[in-house]
Amino acid sequence: MARTVAMTGNIGCAYAMKQINPDVVAAYPITPQTTIVEEFANYVANGEVDTEYINVESEHSAMSACIGASAAGSRVMTATSSQGLAYMWEQLYIASAMRLPIVMHNVNRALSGPINIHCDHSDSMGARDAGWVQLFSENAQEAYDNTIMAIRIAEDPSVRLPVMVLLDGFIVSHAIDRFDLLDHAVVREFVGEHRPVNPLLDLDNPVTLGSFSLPPYYFEQKRQLRAALDAARQVVKEVFDAYAAISGRRYDFFETYRLDDAEVGMVVLGSTAGTARYAVDVLREKGVKVGLLKLRLFRPFPARGVARALSHLKAVGVMDRSDSFGAEGGPVYTETKSALYDLDKKPAVVGYIYGLGGRDTGPTQIERVVEDLINVAGGETIKSPVYLGIKE
Amino acid sequence: MKWNIEGAEGWKWCEHPAGAAILEAGNAQYYKTGGWRTLRPTLEGKCNNCLQCWIFCPDTAVIVEDEKFAGFDLDHCKGCGICSEVCALKAIAMVDEQSAQEEDR
Incomplete structure (x- = not known):
């Protein structure tokens, strides 16, 4: 049974992650994202999820670990904010170029300097050209819903792109909001089983990912990324429709x-x-x-x-x-x-x-x-x- | 999946495997790096087949047949000289590539 709860946006995001039960989460805590990974770490410690939780020393490492785990064939999620996102910069482009369906929350926070922990969109706006799908959330309900839909969008065979779920720091992340949760079983069925393409752990079909690309190839490969983002529009629409059917909540671009x-x-x-x-x-x-x-x-x-x-x-x-x-x-x-x-x-x-x-x-x-x-x-x-x- | 690496430079954007993946294992051998070389390894002394050169060569450019040293793969040797450095008998000399090529002619 779907149920109505009172939770902060961040706990709603963590709860959606629990329902998705990703294979790997590699994350580093940063205000105002912290309570997402803190809550999720509790689920891992309590055995409520099967996730391999990788503690890293920075966001640079977090995204690197996510890329490696995703390339290996795992369903991967992470979360960050502001300086953390900035510190992931080079890996953001690598994740999209390698067409890895990583789903990440970015709890919007102003970029330093001057140092500030509160909400604005300068962090994710700076990443708008990185080849990630970006979904914004108005409230906790939308942050929860976007998280679940993001998995399907990211992993769709014609998209295969990382997706960033955005929610406003403190305003959405820390305010307690009343919203509706789906059943675990409904969410698990909606996201389905992850079917990675060319995973590194498929030893019968060895592939090289992340190789050097010289001028005769790079240009065409970036053109392909544009095509993937363009194709994502149709898929986003289809996923919104499918989600309306299980949740009763109809979204659009x-x-x-x-x-x-x-x-x-x-x-x-x-x-x-x-x-x-x-x-x-x-x-x-x-x-x-x-x-x-x-x-x-x-x-x-x-x-x-x-x-x-x-x-x-x-x-x-x-x-x-x-x-x-x-x-x-x-x-x-x-x-x-x-x-x-x-x-x-x-x-x-x-x-x-x-x-x-x-x-x-x-x-x-x-x-x-x-x-x-x-x-x-x-x-x-x-x-x-x-x-x-x-x-x- | 196999591809014809010879034609890769002419691939249209939609023909590349997504994510710049290389779907054929071991195809780095098609990329000949021997042209980077300014010094060429040459066996000049006595070799006792300890194969330290084969172990250390970063480009697998030391050819071994029947567990014995059998020469250098000059299509891939970049002339780094590690083989010459690790040779216990100091039997591998690094000679000037250009002169060696002139001699080959």
Whole structure:
């Protein structure tokens, strides 16, 4: 029987890992990810899972061990945050280039410096070009669900890519939330048995993985990675559908809220969607025609769908919880604007940088964005990016 | 799976095994590294077939037949000189590759 529980997002993620029962977990603790691996280590110590838990001395080693274990043929999971993700940098690209279906939680936390432990998306946004699928979670339910779906997406024969499940540090990871769990048996059946392709431990069919690639080959091999990410879109959709059938929870690349008849709209990722939805309701009460698009899938970016969903608007505010210093705006802004470029009639777009280093983003800030957008819809120009709620 | 390594440089992007995997074991032998060599190992003294050179050669370029030293695989020897260093009888000399090639002609 599915049951409703009150757990933090991190414990929900660890619980999903327990239900998946991966062969290998190699991880290093880091705030705010720590309670995921701490809880999972308890399951291992108590014999509740069959997982080989590898204690490592760093995230560099954690991802290296994951790559080795995955190449050997295991189902592999790990988790990290911020500096830990940064320390995995070179291995992130190797995991995707070797087409290893590793599933990793990244509990979003600001990157140093200055050192800070609170939420923003600069860690995973920095890894957006690494060839991983990236799924964002608004709350504990979505973090739990994304974890289970990520296994199927990663291991699909036409994808075979690592998947990063993102959840907002502290806001989702440490707040106790009420959500629904699936039965162990249902989860195990959904993820199925791992069928690795060309595993190193298949001694009858010896292969070499991770070899040197010279200029006559490298270019074609990277093109193949692009094709895999492109193919992932279809698979993500299929997995979302299959998951709806077992959970009753239907997901998509993005979800819209009161957007159909809206004149202005916002694009958000992660936990801020909840705040934005509240603000939309408050403003709708006052007659403001505002709506919301919450992205779940950031890589591969669902550009065409996003463009279609926003095409009827007069103005769009794109909310970035990270900056791409020196660029025109944050990564969600440039991505969204680029998606809109091919439309004949396109909305004006304003980019907002918000909540860096865990700065709280309440309804007042969202209302300020909508106020701006109404002015922009009326012909006013606002220079992007706007640092939302900055002291000035 | 076997492939024709000769054609690999012309493979289209969709023809490469996914993940840059090499699905044929031992095909490094097709990649001839002998051209990197500036010094060539040459047996000049007496060999007692201790086979230290064979043990230490990082490129398996020492040929052994019937448990006896039988020469060097010059298609793969990079001329590192480890065989010459480990030879207990100092029987392997490293000679200038270019001069050796001129002599071969």
